Amino acid sequence: MENTEMLIGYARTSTIDQTAGYEAQVVELEAYDCERIFKEQVSAVASRDELTRSIDMLRTGDKLVVTKLDRLARNVMHMGELLQLIEAKGAGLVILSLGSETVDTSTATGKLILNMMVSVAQFEREMMKERQIEGIKRAKAEGKYKGRVPTAMKQADQVKALVEAGVTRVLVMEQLGMSKASYYRCLK
Incomplete structure (x- = not known):
């Protein structure tokens, strides 16, 4: 067989x-x-x-x-x-x-x-996550840790300008490479 x-x-x-x-x-x-x-x-x-x-x-x-x-x-x-x-x-x-x-x-x-x-x-x-958290706490205590720089918020002015120019949300998100959540955060 x-x-x-x-x-x-x-x-x-x-x-x-x-x-x-x-x-x-x-x-x-x-x-x-x-x-x-x-x-x-x-x-x-x-x-x-x-x-x-x-x-x-x-x-x-x-x-x-x-x-x-x-x-x-x-x-x-x-x-x-x-x-x-x-x-x-x-x-x-x-x-x-x-x-x-x-x-x-x-x-x-x-x-x-x-x-x-x-x-x-x-x-x-x-265990790796725990070590990472401990390392971040230690770096913060020493003033060396600043965290991730928010990238989408740097584009807030561009988002607002494009929206005012009549560009749709989808096109703005696509053009600037951002998520829906980031798009709305930039408009606040």
């Missing part, structure tokens, strides 16, 4: 500036013999249409393949949700770069290792 398992790859980077990392993921997925590779360059918190498409394509026995855990999930809860979607389709998840091991959630050991790795990754992110 013929094996009908299909390997479906998913590659993601947060920005288009991460070209080398993006290309490396695609090469690794191709080397693993993924028949179809879904690719996108979006933030982990943005809408990830290609991830949705890759999961939608999964059938019983298929496996979604990613190079690293952080390319797939934001946190433990998100990983749990994705794993539920994948398992509901009768499919598995393969993570290629966990040290020298490949983790395959179609096995009990693979699921255990994945759960431990997701928990450790989330712990590391939370």
Whole structure:
């Protein structure tokens, strides 16, 4: 009987500036013999249409393949949700770069290792946030931290001038590269 398992790859980077990392993921997925590779360059918190498409394509026995855990999930809860979607389709998840091991959630050991790795990754992110907050507090106390300079407010005069000239909100936002919220803040 013929094996009908299909390997479906998913590659993601947060920005288009991460070209080398993006290309490396695609090469690794191709080397693993993924028949179809879904690719996108979006933030982990943005809408990830290609991830949705890759999961939608999964059938019983298929496996979604990613190079690293952080390319797939934001946190433990998100990983749990994705794993539920994948398992509901009768499919598995393969993570290629966990040290020298490949983790395959179609096995009990693979699921255990994945759960431990997701928990450790989330712990590391939370520790990094804590250190960042502590560093900011220390810098503020020393008078070295000023925070991010609001960029949209520097354009408030331009926004007002364009509005007075009759330019529509959408065109102003597009021309100045700002969000709707920034546009209205500039008009206050």
